[in-house]
Amino acid sequence: MFDLIIRNANLPDGREGFDIGIAGGKIAAIEKSIAATAGETVDATGRLVSPPFCDPHFHMDATLSLGMPRMNVSGTLLEGIALWGELRPLLTKEALIERALRYCDLAVTQGLLYIRSHVDTSDPQLVTAEALLEVKEKVAPYIELQLVAFPQDGYYRAPDGVASLERALDMGVGIVGGIPHFERTMEDGARSVEALCRIAADRGLPVDMHCDETDDPMSRHIETLAAQTVRFGLKGRVAGSHLTSMHSMDNYYVSKLIPLMAEAEINVIPNPLINIMLQGRHDTYPKRRGMTRVRELMAAGLNVSFGHDCVMDPWYSMGSGDMLEVAHMAIHVAQMAGIEDKRKIFDAITVNSAKTMGLEGYGLGIGCKADLVVLQAADVTEALRLKPNRLFVIKAGKVIARTAPRVGELFLAGRPASVEMARDYVPQVQQR
């Protein structure tokens, strides 16, 4: 007897028409046809059923603040940082919580149930950390929210950067962040990487740094991050976010760098939407894409996962909490449109992100958490192409969100009455 059976599901690995039996909030069976009954049945009607999306890089303290107190006129990263600095003194805990919760609601409807958010620790008041720690608790029943202590204005460059970051960790923020390319000098950047890795090692925490988010090919803090990761015994627990300078680096240097990153088991987090929007801003033509070397890093065995980074904030006026939109952009910017490429890209917003975030019990295996998404698409390729509706979002074996299929009505003589971009049948949930 199961609590829930999802029938006729296609799986991300290509298996078709499987039933998934769920008991006690966990996946208990994946079989061609489960004979048993269940309290509830979801008929996936040959649609893709995937583990939930995971966003390993987001800024929940800034999300949905677009236009406050003004718009980013130049559209650059640096004006975005300056604009956030104008907004920061105006932030209240209540408003931060309200915006974050609104975003989490949106995320759930998109099947996004795991989020790692950076929390700006530059302001010693730490209203941001207080608010997001509260949000983390509030959303815990439906979203696992990880928080990174992020010295946006520089660990050494901001007047209270060092003390504030430590205090945020004391408050319960569980990951050590950094921004070495924004420190005053390359030397300060390298020193910050060392100091922050030391803190992580001392406290037994993971590291996730904004690293080399610049077009400057000489911004090589990732090299230092890889070296300090090995030195402090942090292998596999360190993420390098953005790494956009790698796009512009000399190829010979990169041929040395990537094996060093692989040795340190660095988790790589490009943010395709933001990278294509913010990088190359000082170029005329040709204009660089700015995203790091996704194909080459994957080929070298590095764990690459994509982040959304921003939704309607000082840096990015777009975004919808949809990791398929992130992956869609990645396919284009990385020029990875082959069938195998697309599988790898889908992994980058699911299993790879889960690995980056150190999630336990994630996935489509017996004994894994019954956190699942039924998409209005037959397979991974179709999901990436259509960014389809999330028909059912399931958390611990319970349906927590539902969206009707997207179907267009037609009023053309001699044509069918409706058209669906994927296939025109509709999954049903039956209550017993």
Ligand code: FE2
């Ligand atoms: Fe970021």
